[in-house]
Amino acid sequence: MADVKPRIKLDKKDVAKGGIIEVKTLVSHTMESGQRKDKDGKVIPRKILNKFTCDLNGKTIFSADIESAVSANPYFQFKIKPEETGTLTFTWIDDDGSKIQATEQIKVA
Amino acid sequence: MVRPLPLAFTALALVVLAGAPHAQDMPPGPAAKEASERPAWQAHGLKPQNPNSPFDEVVSGLYFRSKETQEMQADDFNNPGFLAVEQGEELWSKVDGAPGKSCASCHNEASTSMKGVAAAYPKWNEKLGKPINLEQRINICRSGAVKAEPWAFGSSELTAMTTYIRTQSRGMPVAVKVEGPMTPWFERGQSLYYQRNGQLDLACASCHEKNHGKYLRADFLSQGQSNGFPVYRLRDQRLVPLHERMEGCMQDVRATPFQPLSDEFLALETYVAWRGLGLPVETPAVRN
């Protein structure tokens, strides 16, 4: 999963203080639920992205604890009210401990 | 893979599709109200380009789907099929094989060189003396100029590349040619389309010609058009190529499916494309 490139879209990157940015994220992942069986009847072990965070300059402003009932290729749409200019960091954490990460720069005037 | 089919499905299939001469005379069931909540698929039809078309209106599968599914396809960011488009875009310029070539080495920018190309597939291949579809064309390039291993049918690479190339024709009309050497393939596809199959004894036409716009148990039947393939299926949560979908239909009627990329599916793909002549390419479409 190392080469996974998340898709991220901000409706704007430049807002006045108190302004709202809509964020959409989509990432490729099978989200294996741990409920399915293979052809031999053996349970396929769970392997999902279990955590998503959106940080602004290192401080978490939105996050989600994810269970196996979230569909494959998880999509999140949410809105943030950033207090300051800086770097948004988006992180997805896999059951195997690996991370998918992406960043975006925003400006708050 | 043989799945046990619920009895109700079997029974209803036989009543609605095999038994009743006029399915539209069936009394409205519980599905009737749900049907009224369906988008008005008729409002989106095209006049058939061909006087021999079996349809009064040619309608994309998109308009047989729910509001939520249509919305997911309408926005390129919301549409999860674009994960495959992006994967295909990366593969397009990824060097593979001994000569160190990628697709881009010969074809440059796909947005220019591939525009409209996929809308005309399947296409006659003079060298092979048969039609080929886009997946086969990609693999001919791979084992030819690129000198790399062909991708297996159903692999994420082949499906992503097929999706990427077809997306370059998005909005352009399906324009398959069925004249000349394609005629026997068209005719074979046509005869397969009307041939009843499997334990349920249903033909493609039983559902997609005679009963589109009606419910088969919980399924709201479309015209079975191919203009959106490969499609992102909500069920599988990934891109599904056309021949895999056709395999699924054959399993559903309890038949032994043809092999993906077989002559039978090539003939069917050709014929089904003709049934949707003029429909805009929607790849990557979102379907249930």
Added chain:
Amino acid sequence: MTSAKIPALNRRQALAFGTGAVVATAFAFRTGPALAAKPATDEAIKAFTRGKEPVRGKVKLELPEIAENGNTVPMTVSVDVPMTAESYVEEVMIVAEGNPNPGVISFHFTPSSVAEANTRIRLAETQNVIAVARMNDGSVFSDVRQVKVTIGGCGG
């Protein structure tokens, strides 16, 4: 629901009701008081609310009445409160009582976010999906939606 006042139906009416019942049920869940019936769901909610009974309202859960396929169901949850440093929604938990594991997702909000999120979820069967929101002062609110999921046939 004032079920005691429903008069006896003749056969024709009973049949007619049968077709309407699906709709009536969906409507009842929208206004009815019963939150969670299943123990695992109940427990998850109690743990989240720290034993408090959530008040119906403020939270809005948006889901299709009929899922086109249970494996990918678009869902939006929002809480109608201003988000300030003094008063804000801390967390919204989504549970699906008919799934093998009721937990679906929990969104954590801050004064720097809007209490609204959208994702796509898996529902194993026709069931109630419940959203519970907890404010930073510990008060809790909820909403519930029934989603019909069809299994079998070509999509199943």
